Amino acid sequence: MRYVIGVDLGTSAVKCLLVSEGGEVVASASRPFDSMRIRSGYSEQDPEQWVQETVHCLQAVMAAAGVEASSVDGISFSGQMHGLVLLDEQQRLLRPAILWNDTRTSAECREIEATVGWEHLLAIAKNPALEGFTLPKLLWVRKHEPHLYDRAAVFLLPKDYVRFRLTGNIHAEFSDAAGTLLLDIPRREWSRELCDALAIDRGICPPLVESHACVGTLLPSIAEATGLTPSTPVFAGGADNACGAIGASVLEEDRTLCSIGTSGVILSPDRRERDVTGKLHYFNHAVPGIDYAMGVTLAAGQSLSWLRKLIAPSQSYDSLLAPIDSISPGAGGLLFTPYLSGERTPHADADIRGSFIGLDVSHSQAHMVRSVVEGITFSLCESLAILRAQGKSVDRIVSIGGGAQSETWLQIQADIFNAEMVSLRHEEGPGMGAAMLAAVGAGWFDRLDECAAVFVKWGRTFDPHPSRVEEYRQLFALYKEVYQQTESLSCRLKRFRDAERIQSV
Numbered sequence: 001m002r003y004v005i006g007v008d009l010g011t012s013a014v015k016c017l018l019v020s021e022g023g024e025v026v027a028s029a030s031r032p033f034d035s036m037r038i039r040s041g042y043s044e045q046d047p048e049q050w051v052q053e054t055v056h057c058l059q060a061v062m063a064a065a066g067v068e069a070s071s072v073d074g075i076s077f078s079g080q081m082h083g084l085v086l087l088d089e090q091q092r093l094l095r096p097a098i099l100w101n102d103t104r105t106s107a108e109c110r111e112i113e114a115t116v117g118w119e120h121l122l123a124i125a126k127n128p129a130l131e132g133f134t135l136p137k138l139l140w141v142r143k144h145e146p147h148l149y150d151r152a153a154v155f156l157l158p159k160d161y162v163r164f165r166l167t168g169n170i171h172a173e174f175s176d177a178a179g180t181l182l183l184d185i186p187r188r189e190w191s192r193e194l195c196d197a198l199a200i201d202r203g204i205c206p207p208l209v210e211s212h213a214c215v216g217t218l219l220p221s222i223a224e225a226t227g228l229t230p231s232t233p234v235f236a237g238g239a240d241n242a243c244g245a246i247g248a249s250v251l252e253e254d255r256t257l258c259s260i261g262t263s264g265v266i267l268s269p270d271r272r273e274r275d276v277t278g279k280l281h282y283f284n285h286a287v288p289g290i291d292y293a294m295g296v297t298l299a300a301g302q303s304l305s306w307l308r309k310l311i312a313p314s315q316s317y318d319s320l321l322a323p324i325d326s327i328s329p330g331a332g333g334l335l336f337t338p339y340l341s342g343e344r345t346p347h348a349d350a351d352i353r354g355s356f357i358g359l360d361v362s363h364s365q366a367h368m369v370r371s372v373v374e375g376i377t378f379s380l381c382e383s384l385a386i387l388r389a390q391g392k393s394v395d396r397i398v399s400i401g402g403g404a405q406s407e408t409w410l411q412i413q414a415d416i417f418n419a420e421m422v423s424l425r426h427e428e429g430p431g432m433g434a435a436m437l438a439a440v441g442a443g444w445f446d447r448l449d450e451c452a453a454v455f456v457k458w459g460r461t462f463d464p465h466p467s468r469v470e471e472y473r474q475l476f477a478l479y480k481e482v483y484q485q486t487e488s489l490s491c492r493l494k495r496f497r498d499a500e501r502i503q504s505v
């Protein structure tokens with residue numbers, strides 16, 4: 001039997017999967033990370049911790065599976081998007097990584113828009129300047145930490161840094177590069193025009209390769225630490241949302257994905273540039289020749305993990321969600337907006353913050369949990385509504401991520417989205433897409449759709465229930481008003497939030 005390994009560098013953890021030729025997960029391992037939030041809006045992680053925990057997980061899957069190291073035909077990666085990792089001439093880290101959910105860069109976003117122009121930016125990078133993207137972070141470091149910026153020789157995205165440390169080779173691939181705002185998406189090259197306009201040395205951008213390209217083999221020290229052989233081929237991989245889509249067989253325009261991890265995503269492949277108006281993100285897929293449109297809720301699963309940590313830290317997600325099944329849509333008149341770290345879609349607003357509206361003395365913990373689950377799903381429904389308004393008919397959605405582990409939540413997704421929800425038989429997350437990129441890179445299959453036909457195994461289907469669809473239609477209209485009503489309040493509360501504080505989440 002032959003195997004491949006998919007590594008998913010998530011925000012809350014790294015997960016490694018050892019996958020057989022039949023697409024079965026033979027062994028898996030996961031190790032959690034913390035994020036550092038030294039101020040409101042800041043979010044950083046230590047890239048060294050990513051490397052250590054990845055090596056630990058690789059060692060754990062090899063030990064658990066007990067397979068010959070020589071039977072592993074390749075490793076590939078999926079990773080949290082947009083994070084900035086800066087290296088000096090000696091390829092040493094200059095500072096902690098600034099993550100996708102860090103929103104300190106509003107001033108830099110305005111600077112990019114003013115210098116490049118909105119239309120021009122959309123023509124080249126296909127996206128507006130958003131705080132989470134990599135380019136504004138680079139400009140922030142240049143402005144606030146010039147002593148570090150001056151020493152920067154190259155920037156990397158999170159999974160590309162881990163892959164570099166495992167192979168010694170520096171690369172980026174298109175699906176993640178698209179989320180930097182420095183890629184000329186139509187030309188598939190780092191944008192000379194954007195670099196020149198913003199006075200960025202194009203030499204700081206890493207060389208670009210395809211997602212299934214072989215970029216080297218394991219360093220001897222890594223092979224020894226993990227139990228793999230130094231000749232194991234390593235393939236570039238993709239952005240976590242692209243890999244999540246691959247692992248769920250969302251490869252063509254007729255499919256749509258809902259992913260609820262730390263963030264939440266509605267993603268649909270696109271060959272026609274239906275949305276390059278900046279309402280949704282528009283990125284290269286890790287599937288050759290196709291792009292995708294995507295809307296992002298910054299704190300999706302994170303809103304639930306935040307609530308659990310506050311009110312029931314010892315409860316599992318399963319037991320936290322068990323009582324919400326007996327509560328009706330609308331959680332007894334309680335609405336939640338998940339803007340815990342600002343928002344991206346449909347409100348590109350770093351200053352908005354979340355709210356519970358309608359708290360009543362009769363509300364229990366279960367009402368709060370249900371309203372958080374509903375609020376996250378309403379937020380994703382706003383992205384879905386944009387896709388539908390652009391003419392995409394969405395009747396069936398594949399649901400992945402931590403949020404797809406709960407049947408109650410899957411039914412709520414069906415009722416709020418008014419679409420049939422399909423889960424995967426084994427919810428493995430984007431690591432499966434990474435394993436599939438390794439399987440194609442290793443030559444097991446010529447194309448990802450051929451691989452998907454073998455690897456992707458469907459789970460249960462959840463149909464929308466007409467009466468609940470109607471109730472949620474009415475609640476969704478109220479939910480959408482909460483942003484309008486709280487926007488100015490959130491803005492005026494900002495100076496109180498900005499009081500410095502140190503915490504880890």
Ligand SMILES: Nc1ncnc2c1ncn2[C@@H]1O[C@H](COP(=O)(O)OP(=O)(O)O)[C@@H](O)[C@H]1O
Nearest residue numbers: 010011012261262301304305317402403405406
């Ligand atoms: N059993 C569960 N039921 C419902 N939600 C869950 C469950 N397990 C995890 N989650 C949600 O999924 C989130 C983690 O999803 P995951 O895909 O593992 O995250 P990431 O890839 O961003 O690190 C948690 O924050 C939580 O909100």
Ligand SMILES: O=C(CO)[C@@H](O)[C@H](O)COP(=O)(O)O
Nearest residue numbers: 010011080081100261262263
């Ligand atoms: O910023 C985005 C997409 O634009 C996020 O989706 C990150 O890619 C993090 O993903 P998760 O850790 O939630 O999977």
